[in-house]
Amino acid sequence: MQWCKYLKVILVLLCATIFTLTIYKVPLGHFKVLVNNSVVERLFHEEPCACMERCLAASDDKWFAEHFRKDVPPVLSLNNSVLPDHIFNWWQSLQSTKSKANYSQVIKELFSVIPEEEWYRDAGPSRCRTCAVVGNSGNLLGSHYGPVIDQHDFVFRMNKATVQGYEKDVGSRTTHRVMYPESATHLDNNTHLVLLPFKTIDIQWITSALTDGSIKRTRFKVIDKLQANKDKVMVMHPAFMHYVHNTWLHIKSQRSYPSTGFLVLIYALHICDEVNVFGFGANDKGTWHHYFEKTPKSLKRTGRHSGGIELQTLLELHERRLIHLYTGW
Ligand SMILES: *[C@@H]1O[C@H](CO)[C@@H](O)[C@H](O)[C@H]1NC(C)=O
Ligand SMILES: *[C@@H]1O[C@H](CO)[C@@H](O)[C@H](O)[C@H]1NC(C)=O
Ligand SMILES: *[C@@H]1O[C@H](CO)[C@@H](O)[C@H](O)[C@H]1NC(C)=O
Ligand SMILES: *[C@@H]1O[C@H](CO)[C@@H](O)[C@H](O)[C@H]1NC(C)=O
Numbered sequence: 001m002q003w004c005k006y007l008k009v010i011l012v013l014l015c016a017t018i019f020t021l022t023i024y025k026v027p028l029g030h031f032k033v034l035v036n037n038s039v040v041e042r043l044f045h046e047e048p049c050a051c052m053e054r055c056l057a058a059s060d061d062k063w064f065a066e067h068f069r070k071d072v073p074p075v076l077s078l079n080n081s082v083l084p085d086h087i088f089n090w091w092q093s094l095q096s097t098k099s100k101a102n103y104s105q106v107i108k109e110l111f112s113v114i115p116e117e118e119w120y121r122d123a124g125p126s127r128c129r130t131c132a133v134v135g136n137s138g139n140l141l142g143s144h145y146g147p148v149i150d151q152h153d154f155v156f157r158m159n160k161a162t163v164q165g166y167e168k169d170v171g172s173r174t175t176h177r178v179m180y181p182e183s184a185t186h187l188d189n190n191t192h193l194v195l196l197p198f199k200t201i202d203i204q205w206i207t208s209a210l211t212d213g214s215i216k217r218t219r220f221k222v223i224d225k226l227q228a229n230k231d232k233v234m235v236m237h238p239a240f241m242h243y244v245h246n247t248w249l250h251i252k253s254q255r256s257y258p259s260t261g262f263l264v265l266i267y268a269l270h271i272c273d274e275v276n277v278f279g280f281g282a283n284d285k286g287t288w289h290h291y292f293e294k295t296p297k298s299l300k301r302t303g304r305h306s307g308g309i310e311l312q313t314l315l316e317l318h319e320r321r322l323i324h325l326y327t328g329w
Pocket of ligand 3: 102104105
């Protein structure tokens, strides 16, 4: 019976060793299998992005949560292009044209030219995407922000904003240029074009401008053949524009819509982990002008853009540390 006792002790030791080895030596991947999956899911999502300073997705700001709607798709795809009537009617009212094109047909033609891709739906604990939204304000002049702006993963610029000659203050990289047909400019092969469509013919225009150049006028005469990499083109979703108008700016009036700068800002909140904003608002003397205008005229706020509310919202985002606003002064 003595050997039986020894065997028991040996067995217990063996089991203890195996148990200890199992606990301490399993790689993390295996650990996931051992415990309740939903617990692991939660643990792994407590760190929703890899940025050191700020993580938009981690924000527990109530005001932000009331405005931010993750489910609204920022850009069009074939799958998400159908618009509810109230959004379609709002969108159609923005800039009236005589064209009575069939919207769903226009979308089909668009995606026969540009790729149908799920852009930037890759948020997660290992991603830290930093974005610079660069407006065109004269407050950039003399700011020396260039090197800071160029450090970002994405650099958004708008319309015809010139870089050449202003690199010291505005940087030299452009990963995304946001424009509408009447403000279009040629792009190099590496830059994404983000089209803001304010009417159906704007979507027809981009299809045409990347192919046969048959459309030469929208509201005005426009560039008919655009140099741009068609594999890098995306079109902002009319439902996204409506959401920015309604949910972020609470605008009731019809036929008004957010400015390019504000649309880009909210777009960046949706696809980036950290957003820094440059070149918005007035300069230190309170004048509004474009940094690339040789003779700055003070610009009056256009009636269609809700300049006041937009600026207030921008400052609110800054004060709540959701973005950082570089004022240039
Ligand atoms: C895992 O945990 C969640 C809640 O924490 C619970 O609802 C679920 O039933 C658990 N699943 C299993 C397989 O134990
Ligand atoms: C669009 O939807 C179809 C069918 O639901 C799906 O197979 C396809 O992967 C989707 N395309 C994209 C780009 O999500
Ligand atoms: C618009 O085009 C789609 C096909 O792309 C077609 O099914 C639909 O009937 C058209 N609608 C009208 C009003 O012509
Ligand atoms: C631009 O990029 C595309 C791929 O996205 C490539 O097919 C094309 O050859 C490039 N054009 C130039 C001029 O580099």
